Amino acid sequence: MAVAALATTALAIDYTVDDSLGWDTYVDYEKWIADKVFMVGDTIRQRGITPAACINMAAFKYEPYHNVLEVTEADYGSCATGSPISTHSGGKTTFELGETGTRYFICGIPRHCTNGTMHLKISTVPKExxxxxxxxxxxxxxxxxxxxxxxxxxxxxxxxxxxxxxxxxxxxxxxxxx
Structure with missing residues (x-):
């Protein structure tokens, strides 16, 4: 399970998910996110999406054979895809990170989450x-x-x-x- 990290108090940080590969099965998101905590106002983006377009958002860029499901904590823990909060496909998906709390994302393609890779937990904390x-x-x-x-x-x-x-x-x- 991945947990997110801290930005500076004065400045928002622009994150690129995995810094290069994007939302894919080859990425170890637990390793990538291990030293990060996201604050309200930080930017999370995928390659190809400009920071100005996704302030206060989590953005995913992926190949058409993947998707992004926002799920509950229970569904995240079991990689359950039956009742997601929302389902997205098409290669680019953004989610606002405008408030504190934890959000859970998985890939809904069989075995992409259960193989231990395509799941991401983003905990957003207050700026101050x-x-x-x-x-x-x-x-x-x-x-x-x-x-x-x-x-x-x-x-x-x-x-x-x-x-x-x-x-x-x-x-x-x-x-x-x-």
């Missing part, structure tokens, strides 16, 4: 997350979620102490100590 009344940066969230080892824990601890005290200079001091 708040802890103790303070905005939290994406690097902090990634560290808390255990998705990255950088920045060093000492820096994060110094930055959190500064947040709690209301002193942003503590993060700079923390960097200097590393």
């Amino acid at each position: 997350l708040v802890v103790l009344g303070r905005q939290v940066t994406p690097l902090f969230i990634l560290e808390v979620w255990g998705l990255v080892q950088f920045p060093p824990k000492k820096l994060i601890i110094a930055w959190v102490r500064g947040m709690v005290k209301g002193d942003s200079s503590t993060a700079v001091e923390g960097r200097a100590r590393q």
